[in-house]
Amino acid sequence: MGLRKLWLVIERDLRMFIQYKFMLIMRGIWFTSQVALFGLVVNRMVQEAVPDYFHYYVAGVTIITLYSTAMFIGYDIFEEAEHGVFEYLLTLPVSRRELVLGRSIGGGLRSFIYIGPLLVVVLFILGVLNPLYLLVAVASLFLFAFGVSGMSITIAVVMKSGDKYDILIGVLDALIVRLSTTMYPTLYMQRATPAYAAIANFNPLTYASDLFRWGTGIEGTLQFSPLVGVLALFTFFFSFTFIGVVFYERRLEGGSWQ
Amino acid sequence: MKAILHVIEYDFRNFFRYRWFIIGLIAMNLADLFISAIVFTQMTSLVNYFQFFAPGLAVVGLFASAFMIGREINMEVRREIHHYMLSLPMTRTELAIGRVLAGGLRGMLYMTPLLITNFIVLHFPTLPQLLLILLTLFLLAIGISGVSISIAVSTTSFEKFVTARGVVYYMFFFCSSVFYPLSVIQVLSTKGLWPLVTFAQINPLTNGSDLIRSFLLDPEVYVFSPQMILNVAVFSGIFALLATFAYSKILQRH
Numbered sequence: 001m002g003l004r005k006l007w008l009v010i011e012r013d014l015r016m017f018i019q020y021k022f023m024l025i026m027r028g029i030w031f032t033s034q035v036a037l038f039g040l041v042v043n044r045m046v047q048e049a050v051p052d053y054f055h056y057y058v059a060g061v062t063i064i065t066l067y068s069t070a071m072f073i074g075y076d077i078f079e080e081a082e083h084g085v086f087e088y089l090l091t092l093p094v095s096r097r098e099l100v101l102g103r104s105i106g107g108g109l110r111s112f113i114y115i116g117p118l119l120v121v122v123l124f125i126l127g128v129l130n131p132l133y134l135l136v137a138v139a140s141l142f143l144f145a146f147g148v149s150g151m152s153i154t155i156a157v158v159m160k161s162g163d164k165y166d167i168l169i170g171v172l173d174a175l176i177v178r179l180s181t182t183m184y185p186t187l188y189m190q191r192a193t194p195a196y197a198a199i200a201n202f203n204p205l206t207y208a209s210d211l212f213r214w215g216t217g218i219e220g221t222l223q224f225s226p227l228v229g230v231l232a233l234f235t236f237f238f239s240f241t242f243i244g245v246v247f248y249e250r251r252l253e254g255g256s257w258q
Numbered sequence: 259m260k261a262i263l264h265v266i267e268y269d270f271r272n273f274f275r276y277r278w279f280i281i282g283l284i285a286m287n288l289a290d291l292f293i294s295a296i297v298f299t300q301m302t303s304l305v306n307y308f309q310f311f312a313p314g315l316a317v318v319g320l321f322a323s324a325f326m327i328g329r330e331i332n333m334e335v336r337r338e339i340h341h342y343m344l345s346l347p348m349t350r351t352e353l354a355i356g357r358v359l360a361g362g363l364r365g366m367l368y369m370t371p372l373l374i375t376n377f378i379v380l381h382f383p384t385l386p387q388l389l390l391i392l393l394t395l396f397l398l399a400i401g402i403s404g405v406s407i408s409i410a411v412s413t414t415s416f417e418k419f420v421t422a423r424g425v426v427y428y429m430f431f432f433c434s435s436v437f438y439p440l441s442v443i444q445v446l447s448t449k450g451l452w453p454l455v456t457f458a459q460i461n462p463l464t465n466g467s468d469l470i471r472s473f474l475l476d477p478e479v480y481v482f483s484p485q486m487i488l489n490v491a492v493f494s495g496i497f498a499l500l501a502t503f504a505y506s507k508i509l510q511r512h
Contacts, residue, residue, distance in 0.1 A: 022417030028422040035448070037454070042298075045438050045447040049301040170282030174289040175301035188300040196293060 005094045010109060017075060017110040023072075024114060031073030035125075050185065055126055055218050060182035062115065062122050063209040066141060067177070067223045068112050070148035071169060073107030074156035076166060077248075091112025100248045104241050112142060129217030131227075135240060137215020140230050143237040146209040150240030157244075157251045171173060180205035186223055204236040261348035265356025266363065272330055273364045273418065276386060280368065283322055291315050305416025305439060312379055313470035314436035316372040317398070317463050324365025324399045325423065327357065330405030331505070332419045335411060340509050350506035358501050366396055373470075380474040387473040394487050397494040398466045404497030411508045434463040462493040 017024075035058055043054035050056060071117060080086050128134050151170075159165040177183070179196055180203040190197040200206045211229045213219040222229065269304040273280075291312060297305040334340050343353060373391070383391060393449070409422045433454050435443070443458045458464055472482035 019467055022421045027423050029424050029428060033428035033432050036451075037428075038437065040449065041432075041443055041445060043440050045442050046298070046301040048303060141368075164278065167278040167282040171285040174282075174286040175293075178289050178293040183294065184301060186295045188297050191300045192297045196297065214284075 001146070002098065005098045006102045006105070009094060009099055010106040013073070013076070013103060013106030014110050017072075017114070020072070027069065027114075028118075031061060031065050049188065052218070056185070056213065057120055057183065058125055059213045059216060059218055062118060062207050063141075063144075063205055063212060064114050064177055065118060066111055066145055066208070067148050067205060068173070069111035070108055070145045071152045071173075072111070073103065073149050073150065074152035074165060074169065077153060077156040079105075096249050097245070100245045103248070104150050104153060104244055105146065107152065108142070108146035111145050111149070117215050123216065126216040126218060130215075133217070136217040136226060137211045140211045140233045141208060143230075144204060144231040147204060147233065147237035147240045150237070150242075150244035153244035154240055154247050157247045176205055178204060179203055180209065182206075182209045204233060207232045207236075261352040262356040262359065265348070266295055266360040267359030269327065269330075270364065270367075273326070273367075275483070276326065279326075280323070283319070283368075284371075287315055287319050290318075291375070300471065302480065304442065309475060310382060310439070310471070311437065312376045313474060314467045316369050316376055316470065317395075317436055317467045318460070319372045319462060320365045320395055320399055320431040320466075321402050322368040323368035323426075324361050324402040325406040325427075326439060327361030327364065327403050328410035328423065331407055332355065332413070332416060334412040335414055336416060340384050344509060348508070351502065354505040357500050357505060358400060358403050358407060358442070361406060362396060362401075363400035365399035365402060366392075369395065369399075374468065376474060383473045389471055390487070392489045394466055394490050397487075397490045398462050401462060401490070401497045403493035403500075404494070404501035408485060408497065408499035408504050411504050429457070430463050432456040434461040436463050436467050440468070442466060462488060462490045 002121055039054050039057040039061070042057065046053050082090070092099070094102075123134075153170060155172075156165055159168065179199045180191075181189075182205050186197050186200055186206075189200055206225075207229045210219065210222055210224070210225065211233070214222050214226060216231075224232075291308070295311040295315075298311075298386045300305075331340075333403075334343065344350070346353065348356075373395075382388075405426060406423075409426065410419060413419050413422070431437070433443070435458065440458060443455055446452070447455050469482065469486045469490075470479060471480040
């Protein structure tokens with residue numbers, strides 16, 4: 001496998017991403033309004049239960065933003081199928097595997113580049129207690145972003161209809177974000193309905209957001225060991241990158257995307 | 259009147275073409291109510307959050323679905339379908355009024371199951387209260403449809419429309435009492451964000467959701483005021499007129 005060719009595929013996806021400038025601006029507005037309005041006001045509302053909810057929520061919104069931008073690669077794949085770009089991609093002097101792996105890495109990398117400036121602002125707000133913990137947390141976020149990108153590619157290649165993909169992603173978004181610890185601690189999910197807390201324990205967003213909070217020092221103790229968190233995200237990354245690559249590679253053959 | 263009804267029928271047929279989008283929207287709304295609101299109820303003693311949020315959710319649903327008309331009109335402008343619309347045997351004003359009304363009525367249709375959910379989980383209002391709720395929400399839907407159409411015809415770029423829609427969405431949603439009581443929003447004043455507090459007080463979404471709360475929750479806590487209906491009516495009047503004017507005039511320029 002040629003690394004240079006792989007990089008060319010990644011670079012193409014990064015360049016494509018910059019074209020969505022209005023989508024990126026909108027995500028930025030969403031992030032700002034979530035932090036500056038929703039976060040501040042809800043912090044006041046729940047301060048008896050979670051005294052530092054604002055910081056808790058800022059970390060959660062960062063993970064939600066990372067998740068939603070990494071999911072965007074699936075829309076690209078549908079666009080390419082619709083506009084006949086698949087055929088062009090297949091004529092390139094790049095092997096199927098390089099193409100597929102490059103897309104998976106590109107999808108995760110571009111979401112990370114996008115949240116880079118946001119991450120700087122967030123770290124400025126949250127502060128950093130232990131740089132080593134932060135390094136572990138950021139590395140696990142890389143795994144998370146690549147895993148989400150792989151998941152998006154897997155769903156996109158399994159679905160035949162762009163409409164159905166859109167709706168599935170919408171429903172998945174609604175459930176995966178709300179049934180995680182991005183917005184509220186597990187303790188309160190447990191009190192609300194134990195089933196919610198049980199589902200959250202298997203949710204990669206829970207591991208990503210809790211590890212990020214641990215890395216920045218917001219949460220001194222985790223409900224799971226950091227090693228378990230990193231392992232869970234690695235499993236998520238490995239499963240979906242592998243499945244995504246296999247599915248995408250198969251779909252490329254024989255024009256089954258048409 | 260017949261021409262207006264034809265336009266409304268056309269828009270309703272289009273609305274059902276977006277059934278997947280609507281299903282997604284309903285799923286998100288229900289997840290907000292039956293997951294997030296239930297968990298937040300455990301986190302605050304200020305209000306019973308589930309009960310507080312349920313009326314807000316009906317208003318959120320109304321807003322999102324009434325706003326969809328703008329997306330369609332912007333698409334028509336970009337694909338130059340508006341030339342066909344302008345060639346129909348009806349006046350520009352009839353066409354414009356039909357579009358604004360259709361946007362509002364579609365919002366009402368989408369919101370109905372959410373409102374019924376409110377009645378089931380809270381309690382049923384009296385007949386006069388129900389009529390007031392429906393009147394206020396209809397006015398609100400017309401106003402939202404007007405905002406959406408005004409933005410849609412102002413730009414031929416879908417990206418610019420989507421960005422403007424995002425700004426309007428977040429301003430209206432987060433600077434309102436949809437998600438949290440107005441008394442809590444006052445905290446923004448201490449951070450120098452008092453214009454947002456003022457906006458939240460006059461926001462039609464605040465007035466709409468607080469009006470439903472005043473009939474379905476404790477009336478001593480959520481006090482009904484005719485000012486709520488007046489605020490929504492003013493908002494609706496301004497944006498329905500603006501949209502009618504903008505739609506009939508700007509389309510001729512493209």
